[in-house]
Amino acid sequence: MTGISKRFGPVRALENANLEIARGSILGLVGQNGAGKSTIIKVLAGIIKPDSGAIVINGETVSALTPASVEKLGVHFIHQDRLLVPTATVGEAVFLGHEIGLGPFVSRRAMERRAADLLKRFFGMELPAGTLVKDLTTAQQKVVQITRALAQKASVLVLDEPTAALVKREVDSLFDVLRRLRDDGIAVVFISHYMQEIEKLCDRVTVMRNGTDVGTVDPRQTPIDEIIAMMIARDVGEMFPKRSVTLGAPVLEVSKLRLGGSFENIGFNVRAGEIVGFTGLLGSGAKEIVQCLFGLKTAEGGQIKVEGR
Known part of the structure; x- marks a missing residue:
């Protein structure tokens, strides 16, 4: 062509x-x-x-x-x-x-x-x-x-x-x-x-x-x-220039989270003023992690803390 x-x-x-x-x-x-x-x-x-x-x-x-x-x-x-x-x-x-x-x-x-x-x-x-x-x-x-x-x-x-x-x-x-x-x-x-x-x-x-x-x-x-x-x-x-920001204390803390067939032993923190992204191919577990955070799915193990609770 x-x-x-x-x-x-x-x-x-x-x-x-x-x-x-x-x-x-x-x-x-x-x-x-x-x-x-x-x-x-x-x-x-x-x-x-x-x-x-x-x-x-x-x-x-x-x-x-x-x-x-x-x-x-x-x-x-x-x-x-x-x-x-x-x-x-x-x-x-x-x-x-x-x-x-x-x-x-x-x-x-x-x-x-x-x-x-x-x-x-x-x-x-x-x-x-x-x-x-x-x-x-x-x-x-x-x-x-x-x-x-x-x-x-x-x-x-x-x-x-x-x-x-x-x-x-x-x-x-x-x-x-x-x-x-x-x-x-x-x-x-x-x-x-x-x-x-x-x-x-x-x-x-x-x-x-x-x-x-x-x-x-x-x-x-x-x-x-x-x-x-x-x-x-x-x-x-140039599209996404790095910017200096002051991060606060952890707002969301996830440790040893698991859901059979989807993901195992997941842990991460999200601090005030921070953007954390999840990515992965279909079936990688990224979608299911977020669903567990929102209560759409029930994790089989691990801990989720919001503002220390």
Whole structure:
């Protein structure tokens, strides 16, 4: 994609933006909200028509794209929302809209068998025949979405925030899947706000700002702070300058807090005039710690003191 521009009335959504996706690689796409990531992907998906620019897919210059024509060209999109029918079987979900059969008759057995072959070939995964989508884990549903694209001979996969609802174990499993697809020659675009994931997974990362691409770098050779600086056009330290403050006595004291299956032996203090942040991937326990502080969950052990009580 070269020189892509798009305006919505007075609003400049894209201005001479470029995006290059190489076969057999994983490209990260990052930028602040409003940077143009969603718009350029919608242009690639045939949802939005650009005002100018060129799109070349597998060496062929294409125009007047539609979602159907893009799919025929081998470009498939895995959206953050899992667009699957909950009561469908895995085979039905994989081949929805491309059913296997003879004439007007659909062969569910053939679809289940073919879906099972694809799952085993690409992911080493085996699911009982007839398993319903609603009975799968979130990560397994994501794999079914990817399998659906592979069944249509996808050469490019675009994943929009695919880890947003996954716990760490599921994220690691998904990354293994994407690396395997990359090694099979498929081009992957990975859109995420989690810079640690970009660093861990991607071969290159394209940074967007104010509707255009401002650079493509190797995330393993480029410090995260430098990538963020490209996104915001200034040093991270300028956004959050350190300030000297006088802290008071501890207001909240937590010691040896635990909740089975969520966290163990957690301890920290929060002093007057202090901001303490919690962060972590889904399933890390950060959310459950705060829920225990507010009484939404009951800790199984430990102590919480507020102003010494």
